[in-house]
Amino acid sequence: MEPANSAMIRSEDLWKIYQLGQQEVNALCGVSMTVARNEFLAIMGPSGSGKSTLMNLLGCLDTPSRGEYWLNDQLVSSLTENELAHIRNQEIGFVFQVFNLLPRASAFHNVELPLIYRGTSKKERSRKVRQALDMVEISHRMDHRPSELSGGERQRVAIARALANEPSILLADEPTGNLDSKTGNEILKLFHKIHSQGNTIIIVTHDPDIASQAQRIIYIRDGKIEREERKGA
DSSP, rough: OOTTTEEEEEEEEEEEEEEETTEEEEEEEEEEEEEETTTTTEEEEEEEESSSHHHHHHTTSSSSEEEEEEEEEOOOTTTTTTHHHHHHHHHHHOOTTTOOOOOSSSHHHHHHHHHHHHHHOOOHHOOOOOOOHTTTOOOOEEEEGGGGOOOHHHHHHHHHHTTTTTOEEEESSSTTTSSOHHHHHHHHHHHHHHHTTOOEEEEEEHHHHHHHTSEEEEEEEEEEEEEEEEETT
């Protein structure tokens, strides 16, 4: 199968099978999907549906048991661990429910870390960090540690860190799960702002209110795509 030029993501018959003792568990069962460039997509399903497994495959954190996965016109489903790590660093920004910030580092240094790993020069790092912090409207708190920030501010720093490498795609796993509804709505507005500037965004959630913010929702159940909906359809 050849990748479609307009597609940021294209998967064909993705399976993920885990061996638990004598038993095989099918976490994903033949998922085929495409995500267009600059699409805002939500993947929704109950606990155990396979949505987190799918996110791990899309984010190159894991490899499929079988099937093909294209990301930005590159076949990544058969890459080695080192090659996947390179793709993650170059192409994908991650936002998690639990923020995953270094507690003793300032907001600036937390955002800077992926750029250090990438080998970016100090001058360029400073420019990109400030640009990312400006994007999420948290520059005025760049010298503060996570313990000195609110939950919403910490998530803004985490989003800035995800944006620092200027990734092709932003993957967010329950990004408002640890936030109150008002702060969660502010973070969702931020995602819309990021999307309006050309980013491809995928949010994984079990919350229908969060999913309704996306242009399209893919519903996962028992490791399969159950159905999908487009906004306004």
